Amino acid sequence: MKKNCLAKTFGILHGLLVPIVLLALWQWLSSQAIVNPMILPAPTRVLAKWWEYLMPAQAYDPATSGYLAWMFSGEMIHDAYASMYRVTVGFVVGAILALPLGLIMGANDRVYKLFNPLIQILRPIPPIAFIPLSILWFGLGNPPAIFLIVIGAFFPILMNTIAGVRNVDGIYIRAARSLGASQTTMFLRVILPAATPYILTGMRIGVGTAFIVVIVAEMIAVNNGLGYRILEAREFFWSDKIIAGMFTIGLLGLAIDTGMNRLNNHLLKWHRGIENK
Amino acid sequence: MTVQPHIRIEKVSKVFRTGGSEVAALDDINLDIKAGEFICLLGPSGCGKSTLLNTVAGFSLPTSGVVRVHGETVRVPGPDRGMVFQEYALFPWMTVEKNIAFGLEIQKQGRAQIAGKVDALLEMLKLQDFRGRYPKDLSGGMRQRVAIARVLALDSPIMLMDEPFGALDSLTRRNLQDELLRIWMEYRKTIIFVTHSIEESIYLADRIIVMTYRPGRIKQDVSVTMPHPRDPSSAEFNDLKKELGMLVMEEQSRHNQEEIKAPVAD
Ligand SMILES: Nc1ncnc2c1ncn2[C@@H]1O[C@H](COP(=O)(O)OP(=O)(O)OP(=O)(O)O)[C@@H](O)[C@H]1O
Ligand SMILES: [Mg+2]
Numbered sequence: 001m002k003k004n005c006l007a008k009t010f011g012i013l014h015g016l017l018v019p020i021v022l023l024a025l026w027q028w029l030s031s032q033a034i035v036n037p038m039i040l041p042a043p044t045r046v047l048a049k050w051w052e053y054l055m056p057a058q059a060y061d062p063a064t065s066g067y068l069a070w071m072f073s074g075e076m077i078h079d080a081y082a083s084m085y086r087v088t089v090g091f092v093v094g095a096i097l098a099l100p101l102g103l104i105m106g107a108n109d110r111v112y113k114l115f116n117p118l119i120q121i122l123r124p125i126p127p128i129a130f131i132p133l134s135i136l137w138f139g140l141g142n143p144p145a146i147f148l149i150v151i152g153a154f155f156p157i158l159m160n161t162i163a164g165v166r167n168v169d170g171i172y173i174r175a176a177r178s179l180g181a182s183q184t185t186m187f188l189r190v191i192l193p194a195a196t197p198y199i200l201t202g203m204r205i206g207v208g209t210a211f212i213v214v215i216v217a218e219m220i221a222v223n224n225g226l227g228y229r230i231l232e233a234r235e236f237f238w239s240d241k242i243i244a245g246m247f248t249i250g251l252l253g254l255a256i257d258t259g260m261n262r263l264n265n266h267l268l269k270w271h272r273g274i275e276n277k
Numbered sequence: 278m279t280v281q282p283h284i285r286i287e288k289v290s291k292v293f294r295t296g297g298s299e300v301a302a303l304d305d306i307n308l309d310i311k312a313g314e315f316i317c318l319l320g321p322s323g324c325g326k327s328t329l330l331n332t333v334a335g336f337s338l339p340t341s342g343v344v345r346v347h348g349e350t351v352r353v354p355g356p357d358r359g360m361v362f363q364e365y366a367l368f369p370w371m372t373v374e375k376n377i378a379f380g381l382e383i384q385k386q387g388r389a390q391i392a393g394k395v396d397a398l399l400e401m402l403k404l405q406d407f408r409g410r411y412p413k414d415l416s417g418g419m420r421q422r423v424a425i426a427r428v429l430a431l432d433s434p435i436m437l438m439d440e441p442f443g444a445l446d447s448l449t450r451r452n453l454q455d456e457l458l459r460i461w462m463e464y465r466k467t468i469i470f471v472t473h474s475i476e477e478s479i480y481l482a483d484r485i486i487v488m489t490y491r492p493g494r495i496k497q498d499v500s501v502t503m504p505h506p507r508d509p510s511s512a513e514f515n516d517l518k519k520e521l522g523m524l525v526m527e528e529q530s531r532h533n534q535e536e537i538k539a540p541v542a543d
Contacts, residue, residue: 171362171364171366172366172368174336174354174360174362174366175360175362175366175367175368176368176379177336177353177354178334178335178336178354178355178356178358178359178360179356179379179380179383179427179431180355180356180380180383180384180431181383182383185383189379190368193368193370194370196370269411270369270370270371270411270412270413271369271370271413272369272413
């Protein structure tokens with residue numbers, strides 16, 4: 001019991017070793033005035049800036065707002081919310097389009113042959129390359145940003161869904177047929193669940209792409225969000241704020257990935273290779 | 278009233294064409310199987326045992342000839358011919374319970390009725406403690422029990438089994454053989470059981486169909502009359518084992534020669 005606890009503490013310390021050493025080195029470099037603080041501010045300054053960016057700008061005043069609303073009135077919270085809103089809407093729309101198409105294309109060869117050439121042409125175009133066109137079509141603001149995210153999420157989900165359906169092991173189909181399954185039952189209770197590992201992988205890649213795209217889109221098409229904020233900070237040479245913003249982007253990305261992982265483990269309890277505690 | 282099944286395999290041939298070459302997997306197979314018979318198909322790898330079983334199951338149609346089950350030509354698979362695969366083929370996303378219930382749910386039976394049948398089968402195959410588990414958490418023997426239960430749930434008069442115990446260790450194997458015999462005697466199912474183990478076929482079958490290698494024909498139709506449970510150490514058992522051993526050896530050596538001439542993937 002005690003030993004276990006000790007090992008755990010040691011494990012955590014072990015993992016923190018490299019970051020701590022790097023931070024110390026960084027702090028030392030800054031304090032020695034070897035590098036210009038405008039180029040690389042000290043980690044303590046970045047942390048202070050991050051805190052400032054996180055916390056509400058005004059002092060709490062019960063007359064103007066509730067406590068919770070005040071707590072969440074910081075600039076970072078607003079930016080993170082704006083970015084997450086775009087990712088969510090774009091991802092959901094992309095998934096709603098990609099899933100049914102992928103399922104039909106995977107299951108039906110004629111539909112596959114109908115759509116596949118077009119998809120093969122569009123798929124290699126990086127979503128970023130759609131920026132000029134999206135601004136031309138949708139102007140500035142949320143619509144072009146969300147359009148880009150839809151494209152970013154669409155293709156990974158589509159390709160993986162198709163692969164998932166096409167790779168369903170024939171033995172399950174044969175077993176279900178001999179048990180008397182109808183087409184509908186076959187699709188809903190055999191093909192769909194058998195394809196879920198692929199579909200979830202596609203969604204995970206899709207969210208990842210959506211998150212990359214949102215940051216880029218915000219640097220170009222809108223005037224809030226985490227991507228916009230770090231570009232804005234550059235214009236004022238606020239290197240501490242740039243790094244604080246990047247740190248926030250990293251944390252959010254980690255949170256999204258952890259969430260997807262949890263979902264994955266929950267939905268794939270049955271899957272070989274996933275250990276449940 | 279349950280209709281008594283009667284399987285008639287008439288002049289069945291099957292030719293596989295792959296990239297210019299032809300393989301005569303089955304050639305003019307004629308076989309009548311009475312209701313309630315336990316048939317073993319025996320022969321070396323590649324002699325067409327699975328191909329023959331699959332034509333009865335309806336997974337693949339013969340190139341010529343017909344398979345009739347109680348007078349009706351077999352065209353598609355169906356729940357009247359339950360299939361147990363060597364690879365178990367359990368649905369990994371369903372629990373043990375759900376796997377067994379799946380066929381009944383397809384038939385839209387009532388919830389209470391399904392629950393009752395599933396409970397009875399879990400008990401019969403000693404699976405009660407595993408009802409909520411997923412197949413990945415079961416041993417090979419347990420998985421095959423579930424596969425058998427899944428087929429029994431449908432109450433099919435015919436069970437088709439393709440080397441169902443081939444991947445199991447010998448103890449588990451004997452265990453399941455005994456269990457299968459018990460089920461067979463209790464429910465009087467018609468069973469076609471593919472194996473390449475001579476001993477397994479003698480232990481189980483009423484009739485052993487020894488097949489030839491390329492083209493797949495019936496070499497010999499051997500009746501086994503020893504009462505169950507059969508004793509593998511008895512003289513009668515061992516005499517039959519020797520006799521069958523010779524028959525299979527002949528085909529095995531032809532198989533080996535063919536393999537040297539042109540390697541094939543079985
Ligand atoms: N789909 C197929 N396409 C081409 N050839 C096939 C196909 N299925 C089987 N064959 C060939 O037909 C022959 C009989 O195969 P089958 O699977 O029925 O043999 P088997 O007796 O079941 O062998 P095993 O004991 O290895 O399972 C083999 O030579 C095999 O190569
Ligand atoms: Mg076989």
